[in-house]
Amino acid sequence: MVRVVIVGGGAAGASAAARARRLDPSAEVVLIERGSMITHAPCGMPYAIGGIVKSHEELMTYSPEEFEKERNIKVLIRTAVVDVDVDKRVVVVKRGESTEKIAWDKLVIATGAKPLVPKIPGVELKGILTMRHPDEVPHLKGHLEKAKTVAVVGGGYIGVEMAEVLLEMGKRVLLFEMFDQVLPAALDPDVAAIVAEEMKSRGVELHLGEKVVEFKGSDHVNKVVTEKGEYQVDEVVLAVGVRPDVDLAVRAGAKLGETGAVYVNEYMETTVPDVYAAGDVAEKVHRITGRRVWIPLAPTANKEGQVAGGNAVKGRVLKFPGVVGTAVTKFYDLYIARTGLGEKEAAQLGFKVQSSLIKARTKAHYMPNASPVHVKLIAEESTGRILGAQIVGKSQVVAAYADIMAVTIQSGYTLSDLFFSDLGYMPDTAPVWHPLIVAARVLSKGRL
Amino acid sequence: MVRVVIVGGGAAGASAAARARRLDPSAEVVLIERGSMITHAPCGMPYAIGGIVKSHEELMTYSPEEFEKERNIKVLIRTAVVDVDVDKRVVVVKRGESTEKIAWDKLVIATGAKPLVPKIPGVELKGILTMRHPDEVPHLKGHLEKAKTVAVVGGGYIGVEMAEVLLEMGKRVLLFEMFDQVLPAALDPDVAAIVAEEMKSRGVELHLGEKVVEFKGSDHVNKVVTEKGEYQVDEVVLAVGVRPDVDLAVRAGAKLGETGAVYVNEYMETTVPDVYAAGDVAEKVHRITGRRVWIPLAPTANKEGQVAGGNAVKGRVLKFPGVVGTAVTKFYDLYIARTGLGEKEAAQLGFKVQSSLIKARTKAHYMPNASPVHVKLIAEESTGRILGAQIVGKSQVVAAYADIMAVTIQSGYTLSDLFFSDLGYMPDTAPVWHPLIVAARVLSKGRL
Numbered sequence: 001m002v003r004v005v006i007v008g009g010g011a012a013g014a015s016a017a018a019r020a021r022r023l024d025p026s027a028e029v030v031l032i033e034r035g036s037m038i039t040h041a042p043c044g045m046p047y048a049i050g051g052i053v054k055s056h057e058e059l060m061t062y063s064p065e066e067f068e069k070e071r072n073i074k075v076l077i078r079t080a081v082v083d084v085d086v087d088k089r090v091v092v093v094k095r096g097e098s099t100e101k102i103a104w105d106k107l108v109i110a111t112g113a114k115p116l117v118p119k120i121p122g123v124e125l126k127g128i129l130t131m132r133h134p135d136e137v138p139h140l141k142g143h144l145e146k147a148k149t150v151a152v153v154g155g156g157y158i159g160v161e162m163a164e165v166l167l168e169m170g171k172r173v174l175l176f177e178m179f180d181q182v183l184p185a186a187l188d189p190d191v192a193a194i195v196a197e198e199m200k201s202r203g204v205e206l207h208l209g210e211k212v213v214e215f216k217g218s219d220h221v222n223k224v225v226t227e228k229g230e231y232q233v234d235e236v237v238l239a240v241g242v243r244p245d246v247d248l249a250v251r252a253g254a255k256l257g258e259t260g261a262v263y264v265n266e267y268m269e270t271t272v273p274d275v276y277a278a279g280d281v282a283e284k285v286h287r288i289t290g291r292r293v294w295i296p297l298a299p300t301a302n303k304e305g306q307v308a309g310g311n312a313v314k315g316r317v318l319k320f321p322g323v324v325g326t327a328v329t330k331f332y333d334l335y336i337a338r339t340g341l342g343e344k345e346a347a348q349l350g351f352k353v354q355s356s357l358i359k360a361r362t363k364a365h366y367m368p369n370a371s372p373v374h375v376k377l378i379a380e381e382s383t384g385r386i387l388g389a390q391i392v393g394k395s396q397v398v399a400a401y402a403d404i405m406a407v408t409i410q411s412g413y414t415l416s417d418l419f420f421s422d423l424g425y426m427p428d429t430a431p432v433w434h435p436l437i438v439a440a441r442v443l444s445k446g447r448l
Numbered sequence: 449m450v451r452v453v454i455v456g457g458g459a460a461g462a463s464a465a466a467r468a469r470r471l472d473p474s475a476e477v478v479l480i481e482r483g484s485m486i487t488h489a490p491c492g493m494p495y496a497i498g499g500i501v502k503s504h505e506e507l508m509t510y511s512p513e514e515f516e517k518e519r520n521i522k523v524l525i526r527t528a529v530v531d532v533d534v535d536k537r538v539v540v541v542k543r544g545e546s547t548e549k550i551a552w553d554k555l556v557i558a559t560g561a562k563p564l565v566p567k568i569p570g571v572e573l574k575g576i577l578t579m580r581h582p583d584e585v586p587h588l589k590g591h592l593e594k595a596k597t598v599a600v601v602g603g604g605y606i607g608v609e610m611a612e613v614l615l616e617m618g619k620r621v622l623l624f625e626m627f628d629q630v631l632p633a634a635l636d637p638d639v640a641a642i643v644a645e646e647m648k649s650r651g652v653e654l655h656l657g658e659k660v661v662e663f664k665g666s667d668h669v670n671k672v673v674t675e676k677g678e679y680q681v682d683e684v685v686l687a688v689g690v691r692p693d694v695d696l697a698v699r700a701g702a703k704l705g706e707t708g709a710v711y712v713n714e715y716m717e718t719t720v721p722d723v724y725a726a727g728d729v730a731e732k733v734h735r736i737t738g739r740r741v742w743i744p745l746a747p748t749a750n751k752e753g754q755v756a757g758g759n760a761v762k763g764r765v766l767k768f769p770g771v772v773g774t775a776v777t778k779f780y781d782l783y784i785a786r787t788g789l790g791e792k793e794a795a796q797l798g799f800k801v802q803s804s805l806i807k808a809r810t811k812a813h814y815m816p817n818a819s820p821v822h823v824k825l826i827a828e829e830s831t832g833r834i835l836g837a838q839i840v841g842k843s844q845v846v847a848a849y850a851d852i853m854a855v856t857i858q859s860g861y862t863l864s865d866l867f868f869s870d871l872g873y874m875p876d877t878a879p880v881w882h883p884l885i886v887a888a889r890v891l892s893k894g895r896l
Contacts, residue, residue: 011880022894044814044875058814157874287870298880299873306896318896326872337872362844366492366506396810399877400848404855406870411859422735422854424774424785425747426605427492429847432459432746446470448754448766 002027004312005091005102007081007248008110009033010040011298012279014062015305016108016312017073024313030074030102031067032081032093038064040134043298046158048137049144050165056137084252086272106274106312109249109262110305113242113280113296122215127222128236131158147171147234151224153212154239155182157329160195162237163204164331173204174231176224180209183336186327188343190357191376191390198334242296244281257283259294266319268308276312278304285322287410288341288387289349295325326406328399335395337402340388340409343378352381356443360435362395364427371395375439377405377415384414384444389436397429401436415440419448450475452760453539453552455529455696457481458488459746460727461558462510463753464760465521468556472761478522478550479515480529480541486512488582491746494606496585497592498613504585532700534720554722554760557697557710558753561690561728561744570663575670576684579606595619595682599672601660602687603630605777608643610685611652612779621652622679624672628657631784634775636791638805639824639838646782690744692729705731707742714767716756724760726752733770735858736789736835737797743773774854776847783843785850788836788857791826800829804891808883810843812875819843823887825853825863832862832892837884845877849884863888867896 004020006013009031017031031038039061048056064075076095083092090101115130117123129140144150150166152159155177166173177184181192182199200206207226215236216223224231244261246254254270254277257263262277264270266285270277279301286293300323307318326339346353355378363370373393379386389405391398408418418440425432433441441448452468454461457479465479479486487509496504512523524543531540538549563578565571577588592598598614600607603625614621625632629640630647648654655674663684664671672679692709702718702725705711710725712718714733718725727749734741748771755766774787794801803826811818821841827834837853839846856866866888873880881889889896 041812041814041875041880043873043880044812047815047875052816053814061813161874297873299871299882299885302880303868321868324870326870328872328874328877330874330876335877337877339870339872364489364492365509366489366501367495368500395844396877397844397848399872399874400845400852403869403871403882404848404851406872407852407855407859407861410869411855411861413855413859420751420769421851421858422772422774422787423747423851424776424787424847424854425491425745426609426776426778426847427489427495428778429776429783429785429844432489432491432750434747434851437747 002105002313003030003103004028004106004108005030005032005104006108006110007032007091008112008279009038009075009077010042010110010112010279011301012305012308013108013110014039014067015302016110016278016309018071019306019309020313021071021073023310027313028074030076032076032079034078034080035133035135036077037135038062038067038075038077041298042132042134045131045134045137046161046165048134049141050168056134059134081248084248086252086275106276107252108308108312109252109270109275109277109281110279111245111248111281114245115238116241116243117238118240120212120214122217122221125215125217126220127217127234128215128238130238143235144169144171149174149233151176151231151233151236152239153224153236154241155208156185156239156241157183157327158239160199160329160331162239163199167203174207174224174233175199175204176207176210176212176226178209178211182206182208186338187336187390188376191374191392194374194392195331195334195336199331202332244294244296246281249277249281257292259283259292261294266321267311267316268304268320269311276308278308287322287324295323297327324406324409326402328402333394334392335398336392337399338388338390339402339406340386341378342388342390346378346387351387353378353387354381354443356439358435358439358442360438361431362393362397363429364431367427373398373401373435375401375435377439377443379415379443384416386413386415386418404436415444416448419444450553450761451478451551452476452554452556453478453480453550454556454558455480455539456558456560456727457486457523457525458490458558458560458727459749460753460756461556462487463750464556464558464726464757466519467754467757468761469519469521471758475761476522478524480524480527482526482528483581483583484525485583486510486515486523486525489746490580490582493579493582493585494609494613496582497589498616504582507582529696532696534700534723554724555700556756556760557700557718557723557725557729558727559693559696559729562693563686564689564691565686566688568660568662570665570669573663573665574668575665575682576663576686578686591683592617597622597681599624599679599681599684600687601672601684602689603656604633604687604689605631605775606687608647608777608779610687611647615651622655622672622681623647623652624655624658624660624674626657626659630654630656634786635784635838636824639822639840642822642840643779643782643784647779650780690728692742692744694729697725697729705740707731707740709742714769715759715764716752716768717759724756726756735770735772743771745775772854772857774850776850781842782840783846784840785847786836786838787850787854788834789826790836794826794835799835801826801835802829802891804887806883806887806890808886809879810841810845811877812879815875821846821849821883823849823883825887825891827863827891832864834861834863834866852884863892864896867892
């Protein structure tokens with residue numbers, strides 16, 4: 001009987017546990033989680049803070065009790081793994097005041113990511129909040145509800161989503177981003193400008209290209225200091241990025257990759273025998289370039305967990321093929337999605353690229369409720385191979401446009417392949433020339 | 449200077465004309481249309497009849513004048529092509545009472561499809577309406593506005609869409625379909641049952657498995673007679689299907705394929721030199737099976753027109769790769785989409801298939817406004833190759849799910865390829881396990 005110990009009860013860990021159990025009913029499967037919730041959805045935190053989701057407990061898919069009862073997985077919550085001995089095959093855990101050892105035959109490290117906290121003066125003040133785990137929601141909500149003015153530091157996914165939530169909570173919102181655009185890791189500047197326009201029109205005070213250098217306050221923060229000025233605030237949401245939580249993996253002797261995340265092969269094996277890593281803690285392979293990247297997102301974590309859990313009990317039965325960098329966010333009713341490489345990113349990687357940015361509609365021109373949609377395509381100039389897409393528009397379908405593009409990119413489509421794709425049409429779902437097909441035609445510069 | 453004559457001003461013809469003009473500025477391009485509108489959208493007719501679209505003229509993308517002025521294309525409206533002489537390279541046209549000959553070097557036949565009118569007693573009565581061309585909208589609207597009870601004969605796309613429109617116009621609606629399900633050409637019975645349930649709950653009196661055998665009335669129809677009964681009605685919408693309008697192609701000596709539509713190769717060439725066919729009049733190749741099919745839809749017509757027009761002036765510069773049968777319709781807020789082969793269809797073609805039908809949601813479970821979505825996947829049992837998908841749900845994203853599946857099917861994806869596709873996620877756009885990925889996992893029967 002194999003004993004599989006999984007550290008981390010989030011997307012990757014829970015998937016690994018469920019998969020191991022499913023493939024090997026006789027295995028002993030132990031899931032260890034530092035917090036109080038498992039199968040939790042940190043991506044839903046902004047909406048739980050804002051009250052769109054009534055309770056942060058709704059962010060759980062399964063309670064620990066359900067997971068134990070229905071899946072026969074031993075779940076240890078409020079349990080921290082403080083050490084690992086690979087030779088003796090044990091992890092050392094701390095629950096409350098007691099410490100114990102848990103033996104494993106296979107270890108899956110799914111410790112996730114943690115917020116990046118820049119080393120600037122005052123960053124340790126009260127009222128400077130980071131977001132990691134859904135069980136922190138009541139604490140964060142308590143802080144933010146009292147505030148009148150909130151600074152969001154960082155214009156990435158969390159920053160954009162929190163800006164909406166805070167405005168809806170009635171706050172004055174100042175957003176600081178050191179790059180001169182929002183969503184710098186996700187979007188090219190031309191597409192980001194559309195998002196920034198919407199944010200400003202809704203009332204976000206956008207400070208782009210403005211790096212925060214200090215926080216001031218006696219005990220609790222009351223000022224954000226940037227290179228350009230000082231701003232009075234009541235609370236700060238610090239969302240400047242995340243980094244992989246590799247402490248346990250390092251203790252296990254696993255090699256880290258050039259991205260700083262745990263190096264894994266396609267079976268989700270680390271360099272240490274019988275030790276797997278999955279989810280945000282692990283590096284991924286980019287399917288366009290073959291390069292190792294670190295793009296920590298929940299759907300990837302789920303699939304990697306599935307692969308790690310299955311392989312832990314059955315040996316190399318599943319392979320994870322990598323990612324193309326599909327990601328989506330929203331600001332009010334403006335949906336923002338991207339996949340593949342950005343234009344600048346592609347150029348930096350040595351591709352000679354061309355791009356188009358078109359404006360179209362999500363329905364036939366004569367139908368009511370057609371929304372404008374902006375589509376940017378990036379392709380390799382010599383071959384027409386599609387490298388990336390960025391889509392912004394006031395309809396949920398924008399997210400699915402990115403999914404369509406993700407599949408074309410995974411499959412090595414050229415602009416011609418996309419143009420001739422059999423995308424559906426009726427007046428209420430698309431124009432007869434689908435926006436993605438129009439974008440392909442425009443970018444073909446007369447060839448299509 | 450080449451002279452290109454295009455017969456038919458709909459999707460295929462207008463695209464062919466525009467493309468020929470674009471690729472050869474010196475060509476003489478003549479577009480001949482029987483009706484009064486070009487670049488028209490018959491797919492929008494139900495919504496113009498119902499008043500959601502204010503005027504049927506909005507269904508035009510370009511007026512004949514705009515097309516002439518902005519594109520330098522000679523447009524002849526209200527002009528019927530009554531004959532063709534391939535040896536002399538002329539078409540004979542009738543405008544009002546006058547007949548004239550127009551010479552061509554290249555001829556593109558884009559005569560489209562026309563409604564099928566079954567040879568049953570009474571079918572010639574007044575008040576039995578078919579739908580083909582947007583310029584008939586005022587006539588149809590006039591008839592239907594006065595009616596209290598309307599029979600829709602045929603439960604295909606037009607029948608389903610007209611049922612909604614007629615209910616919204618305040619009519620009592622009886623829908624007759626000879627097969628025992630709605631959308632028999634599009635959906636498998638299990639998915640069609642979901643649509644039928646919605647139609648009934650909105651008030652459509654569905655008569656499935658009930659063939660209409662006669663219409664009664666003295667001058668104007670007042671009764672529909674089926675194998676099972678007689679029904680008092682005021683008007684009838686006859687929507688039992690369409691067939692290719694091949695008259696001109698036959699006169700030109702072009703071979704028809706086994707489907708009854710015009711046989712064309714991937715360059716949209718007919719068997720007659722310098723004569724092309726594009727759009728609903730032409731056969732298509734199915735990309736899954738390589739078989740010739742007749743699936744007349746506007747996006748295909750547009751692309752085929754593009755290929756025919758380009759090749760007419762430049763020789764074989766573009767190839768049309770065929771279709772996978774993506775189609776979409778809606779009934780109120782229930783969107784209905786499909787692509788690939790149906791389960792029965794695949795079995796009839798010799799595939800040993802397996803299928804799954806799952807129910808999921810379009811957003812994370814904790815988000816407001818998540819709609820249920822039903823996903824059916826059909827795959828080849830031995831290889832896991834995906835053959836078809838049918839999706840029904842109360843969100844426009846359903847249509848885009850079919851587009852995602854169309855691309856996977858075109859690309860020969862297996863269930864595993866789909867499962868590992870990098871589809872995006874945030875709580876407001878999808879569950880973290882995307883419905884399509886869940887469907888792939890379920891259908892893999894434990895392999896994923």
